[in-house]
Amino acid sequence: MIELYESQRAMRNMRKAAMQRGVIAILDVGTSKIACLVLRFDGAERMDESQGVGSMAGQSGFRVIGAATTRSRGVRFGEIVSMAEAERAIRTAVQAAQKMAQIRVDHVIACFSGAGPRSYGLDGSVEVNGTEVTEQDIARVLSACDVPNFGEGREVLHAQPVNFALDHRSGLIDPRGQVGHTLSTDMHMLTVDAQAVQNLAQCVKRCDLELAGIANSAYVSGISGLVEDEQELGAACVDIGGGTTSVSIFLKKHMIYADTVRMGGDHITGDISLGFQVPIATAERIKSFYGGLFATGRDDSEMIQIGGDTGDWEHDRREISRAELIGIMRPRVDEILEEVRARLDAAGFEHLPSQQIVLTGGSSLIPGLDGLASRILGQQVRLGRPMRVHGLPQAATSAGFAASVGLCLFAAHPQDEWWDFEIPMDRYPARSLKRAVQWFRDNW
Amino acid sequence: MQPVSAPKKADPAPSRWAYRFERLMLTPLFRLTLRVALPFAVTFGGATLWFADQDRRDDFNLMVYDLRSSVVQREEFMVKLMAVDGATDGVAEDIREVLPLDFPVSSFDLDLDRMRETIVGLDAVQSAQVRIRSGGVLQIDVVERVPVVVWRGRSELELIDREGVLVRPIGSRLDYPHLPVMAGAGADLHVEEAMTLISSLGPLMDRFRGLERIGERRWDVVLDRSQRIMLPETGAVRALERVIAMDRAVEMLDRDVVAVDMRLPQRPTLRITDGAVKELWRIRAIEVGDNK
Numbered sequence: 001m002i003e004l005y006e007s008q009r010a011m012r013n014m015r016k017a018a019m020q021r022g023v024i025a026i027l028d029v030g031t032s033k034i035a036c037l038v039l040r041f042d043g044a045e046r047m048d049e050s051q052g053v054g055s056m057a058g059q060s061g062f063r064v065i066g067a068a069t070t071r072s073r074g075v076r077f078g079e080i081v082s083m084a085e086a087e088r089a090i091r092t093a094v095q096a097a098q099k100m101a102q103i104r105v106d107h108v109i110a111c112f113s114g115a116g117p118r119s120y121g122l123d124g125s126v127e128v129n130g131t132e133v134t135e136q137d138i139a140r141v142l143s144a145c146d147v148p149n150f151g152e153g154r155e156v157l158h159a160q161p162v163n164f165a166l167d168h169r170s171g172l173i174d175p176r177g178q179v180g181h182t183l184s185t186d187m188h189m190l191t192v193d194a195q196a197v198q199n200l201a202q203c204v205k206r207c208d209l210e211l212a213g214i215a216n217s218a219y220v221s222g223i224s225g226l227v228e229d230e231q232e233l234g235a236a237c238v239d240i241g242g243g244t245t246s247v248s249i250f251l252k253k254h255m256i257y258a259d260t261v262r263m264g265g266d267h268i269t270g271d272i273s274l275g276f277q278v279p280i281a282t283a284e285r286i287k288s289f290y291g292g293l294f295a296t297g298r299d300d301s302e303m304i305q306i307g308g309d310t311g312d313w314e315h316d317r318r319e320i321s322r323a324e325l326i327g328i329m330r331p332r333v334d335e336i337l338e339e340v341r342a343r344l345d346a347a348g349f350e351h352l353p354s355q356q357i358v359l360t361g362g363s364s365l366i367p368g369l370d371g372l373a374s375r376i377l378g379q380q381v382r383l384g385r386p387m388r389v390h391g392l393p394q395a396a397t398s399a400g401f402a403a404s405v406g407l408c409l410f411a412a413h414p415q416d417e418w419w420d421f422e423i424p425m426d427r428y429p430a431r432s433l434k435r436a437v438q439w440f441r442d443n444w
Numbered sequence: 445m446q447p448v449s450a451p452k453k454a455d456p457a458p459s460r461w462a463y464r465f466e467r468l469m470l471t472p473l474f475r476l477t478l479r480v481a482l483p484f485a486v487t488f489g490g491a492t493l494w495f496a497d498q499d500r501r502d503d504f505n506l507m508v509y510d511l512r513s514s515v516v517q518r519e520e521f522m523v524k525l526m527a528v529d530g531a532t533d534g535v536a537e538d539i540r541e542v543l544p545l546d547f548p549v550s551s552f553d554l555d556l557d558r559m560r561e562t563i564v565g566l567d568a569v570q571s572a573q574v575r576i577r578s579g580g581v582l583q584i585d586v587v588e589r590v591p592v593v594v595w596r597g598r599s600e601l602e603l604i605d606r607e608g609v610l611v612r613p614i615g616s617r618l619d620y621p622h623l624p625v626m627a628g629a630g631a632d633l634h635v636e637e638a639m640t641l642i643s644s645l646g647p648l649m650d651r652f653r654g655l656e657r658i659g660e661r662r663w664d665v666v667l668d669r670s671q672r673i674m675l676p677e678t679g680a681v682r683a684l685e686r687v688i689a690m691d692r693a694v695e696m697l698d699r700d701v702v703a704v705d706m707r708l709p710q711r712p713t714l715r716i717t718d719g720a721v722k723e724l725w726r727i728r729a730i731e732v733g734d735n736k
Binding site: 070088089091092094095098099102103104207208 | 456457458460463464466467470471472
């Protein structure tokens with residue numbers, strides 16, 4: 001397992017180095033847009049972990065000094081399908097953000113939504129060496145988790161211990177120093193398609209940037225979209241993006257499930273384009289300006305010019321009513337939400353103590369979505385906006401930037417993952433100096 | 445009408461080289477180099493190259509010299525003569541001798557501090573002020589040392605001022621009859637005390653011949669008829685006053701006394717001449733009645 005995490009550890013070290021230098025870039029590679037934020041870490045007011053989330057929600061340490069968005073190209077379903085196109089789009093976004101920040105960034109933390117994320121729940125348990133739980137015991141219990149066979153060509157993106165139990169006491173956040181016999185842990189592991197990750201890494205590398213971290217956008221939009229009590233009591237964040245809809249479930253401030261529905265706003269646009277025989281750009285404009293999900297009597301009389309430039313007068317003068325538009329959009333949104341419902345059911349969402357559902361992402365701005373979602377997903381539905389961070393431009397505060405903002409928070413306060421804990425002693429090479437030191441410590 | 449071929453939409457993405465160039469320009473060190481180091485290097489290198497040629501260097505030096513002299517040699521800065529005030533003729537001559545200046549000279553070329561030190565270095569000068577007065581006059585104000593005593597040193601006669609500093613050597617005592625004389629090694633270090641003694645001589649002044657420093661620690665007052673008043677190391681003035689008082693009372697010094705020894709102040713001792721001793725014995729013998 002250790003070989004698998006070498007790159008993750010390297011990325012973590014690189015992120016630390018970038019934080020020391022004070023500037024890091026955030027790259028949200030989406031299907032419809034690519035957003036780049038440049039963060040500056042002041043280093044001051046670093047939060048104390050033990051105090052939980054404070055008044056500033058742990059974002060007092062950094063500031064957004066550059067932000068840029070560009071239309072995404074070469075990305076479908078949250079995966080890069082055309083390297084050259086995607087590289088140019090990333091270059092555009094990064095350059096504009098750098099220009100705004102007036103500083104060069106070398107390190108990038110990226111997130112993407114596609115690549116078929118799959119969640120696994122792992123558990124492991126070991127006998128504690130001695131009486132107190134030490135770092136080594138945690139390392140051992142983490143390595144004792146039996147990893148399922150997640151298949152060839154997949155890679156672990158997140159592996160977070162979500163719970164520790166000591167003997168019969170469960171729900172421990174930090175068991176170090178506690179006295180007990182049997183230490184067991186639950187871990188959430190998220191695997192994605194390795195090729196998609198490699199493509200993204202390659203793309204970032206071709207932009208002369210270094211990848212300092214990588215995250216799943218379902219996870220990061222959950223971080224920014226859910227408020228603290230929702231994360232604590234159990235909630236699902238549904239990030240309806242352009243090409244994909246990401247679902248993540250949080251409980252006790254840990255993500256316990258994530259999945260992706262490979263449908264999103266682009267499919268609605270495609271339906272409109274197909275239904276009214278208009279170009280994609282026109283369809284997108286109509287969707288944004290006139291889109292809705294609940295038709296009223298008035299919508300029958302509200303006519304929308306859909307235009308065209310064929311030269312045929314009849315064709316170019318076409319009009320549709322808003323009710324027609326709603327009639328096309330609604331089934332697709334229904335379908336997406338049904339899919340989400342299915343994923344939540346599969347994850348056992350109904351067993352959580354609280355079943356709050358937060359809709360975010362660019363497509364959650366469709367009017368009436370919350371009403372429709374509450375019919376399909378349950379009563380506790382709200383629309384979420386990303387929380388405010390320092391220096392974020394007004395243009396980047398809409399629900400479409402939930403993943404970007406979440407990635408900022410993730411960069412500032414990364415959660416401990418498997419590879420951040422100590423490596424158990426017996427995994428070290430036999431002649432390691434660290435092992436010798438450990439032996440001395442154990443025997444004296 | 446619609447265009448036959450729609451104009452190709454410009455790609456908003458920067459080319460790879462444009463992107464790299466912009467990143468380079470945003471690098472702080474590179475920008476600093478471009479803004480500071482590069483202009484400095486260009487200027488410095490250009491100047492170095494230009495001055496690498498000997499002829500150009502000479503030309504440049506000549507130009508600088510010409511420029512300087514055109515300012516320095518202006519009429520307003522020229523000093524034409526030197527005025528020495530407060531010095532006697534001999535000292536003024538000495539000053540003119542130690543300051544070899546050929547007028548007119550520019551005031552930029554005069555080092556007034558050095559000149560002042562040179563002048564003060566003369567024996568007869570106590571202090572001096574050197575300045576350039578308007579009108580191109582080098583004004584030297586001198587305060588001379590005032591000789592207060594003639595000191596007979598080991599080899600020659602010297603004039604000494606109140607601070608014990610040599611004013612000048614003299615050939616003959618008779619050139620300065622109004623000054624008192626003192627002698628003995630180390631006397632020049634205690635001129636002040638000597639002057640106090642002389643001023644408290646009072647009625648003995650007309651018999652006073654000189655002071656002598658004995659053993660570099662105490663004074664002898666020498667009167668005419670080779671009489672000496674030997675004073676102690678400390679409290680010399682007081683001892684002298686006692687001697688004067690005794691003289692007044694019994695006219696002691698008018699008698700046949702060689703020396704009044706006050707070295708032990710509580711026990712003044714008289715040394716009398718040989719004849720006087722014999723006379724004293726004779727008188728004693730008469731008093732005792734031994735008339736052989």
